[in-house]
Amino acid sequence: MNRIFLAFRIFFGTLFGSAPAQQVALLLEGPTEEAKPPQPVPEKVKPSAPSPAAKKPLRSEALTLLAALQREARLVDLIQEPLSDYSDEQIGAAARDVLRDCHKVLDRLFALQPATEANEGSNLETPASFDAAEYKVSGNVSGEPPYHGQLVHPGWKATKCDMPQWQGSADAALMVAPIEIEIT
Amino acid sequence: MSAEFVVGIDLGTTNSVVSYCRLDAETPEASLLDIPQLVAADAVETRPSLPSVWYLTREHEAAAFASALPWNSEPGFVIGEFARQQAAEHPERTIAAAKSWLAHASVDRRAKILPWQAPDEVAKISPVEATRRYLQHLVAAWNDAFSESPLDQQMVVLTVPASFDASARELTREAALEAGLPANLVLLEEPQAAVYAWLADEGDNWRRHVNVGDRVLVCDVGGGTTDLSMIGVADHDGDLSLQRIAVGRHLLVGGDNMDLALAHFVAAKFGEQGVQLNPWDSVSLWHSCRTAKESLLAEDGKDSHKISILGRGRSVIGGTKSIEVERTEVAALLTDGFFPLCEATDRPLRQRQSGFQQMGLPYETDTAVTKHVAAFVHDHQPADQPDQAPTLVLFNGGVFRSEALRNRMLAAFTNWFPTPLVDLRSDLTERNASLDQAVACGAAFYGWSKHRGAIRIRGGTARSYYIGVETAGLAIPGAPRPLKALCVVPFGMEEGTQTDIPSQEIGVVLGEPATFRFFSSSVRKEDQPGQMLSQWTDDELSETDSMEAELPAGADLEDPFVPVRFQSKVTELGVLELWCVSTNSDGRWKLEFSVRESTE
Numbered sequence: 001m002n003r004i005f006l007a008f009r010i011f012f013g014t015l016f017g018s019a020p021a022q023q024v025a026l027l028l029e030g031p032t033e034e035a036k037p038p039q040p041v042p043e044k045v046k047p048s049a050p051s052p053a054a055k056k057p058l059r060s061e062a063l064t065l066l067a068a069l070q071r072e073a074r075l076v077d078l079i080q081e082p083l084s085d086y087s088d089e090q091i092g093a094a095a096r097d098v099l100r101d102c103h104k105v106l107d108r109l110f111a112l113q114p115a116t117e118a119n120e121g122s123n124l125e126t127p128a129s130f131d132a133a134e135y136k137v138s139g140n141v142s143g144e145p146p147y148h149g150q151l152v153h154p155g156w157k158a159t160k161c162d163m164p165q166w167q168g169s170a171d172a173a174l175m176v177a178p179i180e181i182e183i184t
Numbered sequence: 185m186s187a188e189f190v191v192g193i194d195l196g197t198t199n200s201v202v203s204y205c206r207l208d209a210e211t212p213e214a215s216l217l218d219i220p221q222l223v224a225a226d227a228v229e230t231r232p233s234l235p236s237v238w239y240l241t242r243e244h245e246a247a248a249f250a251s252a253l254p255w256n257s258e259p260g261f262v263i264g265e266f267a268r269q270q271a272a273e274h275p276e277r278t279i280a281a282a283k284s285w286l287a288h289a290s291v292d293r294r295a296k297i298l299p300w301q302a303p304d305e306v307a308k309i310s311p312v313e314a315t316r317r318y319l320q321h322l323v324a325a326w327n328d329a330f331s332e333s334p335l336d337q338q339m340v341v342l343t344v345p346a347s348f349d350a351s352a353r354e355l356t357r358e359a360a361l362e363a364g365l366p367a368n369l370v371l372l373e374e375p376q377a378a379v380y381a382w383l384a385d386e387g388d389n390w391r392r393h394v395n396v397g398d399r400v401l402v403c404d405v406g407g408g409t410t411d412l413s414m415i416g417v418a419d420h421d422g423d424l425s426l427q428r429i430a431v432g433r434h435l436l437v438g439g440d441n442m443d444l445a446l447a448h449f450v451a452a453k454f455g456e457q458g459v460q461l462n463p464w465d466s467v468s469l470w471h472s473c474r475t476a477k478e479s480l481l482a483e484d485g486k487d488s489h490k491i492s493i494l495g496r497g498r499s500v501i502g503g504t505k506s507i508e509v510e511r512t513e514v515a516a517l518l519t520d521g522f523f524p525l526c527e528a529t530d531r532p533l534r535q536r537q538s539g540f541q542q543m544g545l546p547y548e549t550d551t552a553v554t555k556h557v558a559a560f561v562h563d564h565q566p567a568d569q570p571d572q573a574p575t576l577v578l579f580n581g582g583v584f585r586s587e588a589l590r591n592r593m594l595a596a597f598t599n600w601f602p603t604p605l606v607d608l609r610s611d612l613t614e615r616n617a618s619l620d621q622a623v624a625c626g627a628a629f630y631g632w633s634k635h636r637g638a639i640r641i642r643g644g645t646a647r648s649y650y651i652g653v654e655t656a657g658l659a660i661p662g663a664p665r666p667l668k669a670l671c672v673v674p675f676g677m678e679e680g681t682q683t684d685i686p687s688q689e690i691g692v693v694l695g696e697p698a699t700f701r702f703f704s705s706s707v708r709k710e711d712q713p714g715q716m717l718s719q720w721t722d723d724e725l726s727e728t729d730s731m732e733a734e735l736p737a738g739a740d741l742e743d744p745f746v747p748v749r750f751q752s753k754v755t756e757l758g759v760l761e762l763w764c765v766s767t768n769s770d771g772r773w774k775l776e777f778s779v780r781e782s783t784e
Contacts, residue, residue: 064227067227068223071224078500083501090504091501093504093506094492097494097504098500162230164223164224165227165228165229169248172226175226
């Protein structure tokens, strides 16, 4: 009953008064040019571009990588399996396929390359200054770099980093592999 | 034109690739566009190729998928890697090989028929629309990466199979324009694009590899189709020039057939050991076979190879089934099954016509690619030089990444031709990966060289075209009037030319659509415009979509008929146009393809 009364009031109010008409227009259509209040409109925050530091991402990229290795290569299944139950041959048969597919994933996402083109066993000199994450020196290390020695491991380096962009919801932020159900 | 880039699009039957280079580059270095796509229900990756597969999402998935891509995509479907995976488990909700449907003249390609034979609850779309959607995804990926240089302002070259006839090309163009490609879009035949890719790789050295009089056989065997062309090397004002001499039929046989054949073979071996495979195993097996194929075919590979199907449940080791496969068995199956050594006179088995055949895609009955090549070479011997054989071969397509298959093809040629064919890609082992990207890169190089006025393959139309004309004369009850075919477009009609067809006047009724039966031939190369054929075999002329024009009824004309002759035109962009030209007024009316089933 109240609503019918209100509707009549609005109807006659808008028909005969200009101020109520403006208010109703505002209600129905949002602010129009004439109806806009004189005070300055506050700056709108762009909804599409939140600042990156503002929010912690819902999901760690590490889980997204793990999910890709599971999805395409079944790596998590292999690692979670109790190895003592199986013979080397059984493990080998499954591992061959899993490792092959893991390689494909890593190659596609990171295109791993040896960090130096020098061969293992050849002589190599470090730069005069270097990061400990770039060169690891061992043995008879003394004095200031550059160090001179034998290459033991050429290292690995990603030549790109094309991580999948995770698109799931907050509820699924910790999922590595979905629950699979077959409808019969 | 303010185009900054030339963009080559290979809209493949199974995968699409986009390549681009700057128009002002001194030497063109083609790059590949990274294409964002769903790769799992919850992950988007950018990859250099987009599987040409469309998946109709279910309602519970739609909301999550619609917002996944960097651009606003229409909800309800997904294209790319995730769609490809879904195809194995939900074939009734996926469309693959839409491109082959475009060339399938016995269905209405603007009708909502795909997914083929899907249940009623699945909303279907037409082959043209599926093609548009694939292209829209590529357009969006480009515009997302190059927001300053939108694709509709670039120079775009889109490749089509050489075997596409005029109506399939027109439908491709229609889908491309609707998808937002520029109106000055150029269509390029895929085998020609493969040649351009080779030219781009060789740079100025290409002239050293070919001589005047050489004929290059282009063998392009992709995932779903085999496309053949012959390119001649001629002397043009003292410089070498290339000319496309012949194109093959649309052959639906390719690498996917080989993967499937191997999977069936291995499944049977499992069966012998009492291991029954369920449908899910078969999907996994197909994947294993695809990856095992290359090492199994390698000539210096191991004598036996283990093929495993990982367990479906969590127990990946315990659930794994594996089997030893002998390399010789696989070589016999794939090399001899698909590339048998055969005589030059061997021909593929004919399609068996059964009244109860389902009207799906016309897959080849005979998977022997070598025999299809033998038939192609024979059909296109020049009439005046029947002994002239190809001298060079250019391999293209993913199947020929296998050295063993390239060698087998070369071995077959030694039985056919007096001199062994020279493999233009003999240095391929270094760059195997590029064979499935060559068409896109070649298309970009073509655009660049067209812009620069550099080397260009001359070709013109790949077929000759005919309009069916009923002969006048006394009607015989019960018998159709004899049909004659009037040649309106000769083979090799060049871009940017037009011809008035000399013929008798043909009366066209005003005010109602005039429909003409329309035929094409890839083998009748000598017919001249105006020539009237009264007899032909089914091999020579094939009927394609009819053409129609509606001539408006003019009030001032007393006669309900208007006498016309035909005029044909190939535009600079390679679009074939046919016009009816009135012989007693200024009227001209364009004929359009009526791409509809004739039964309607």
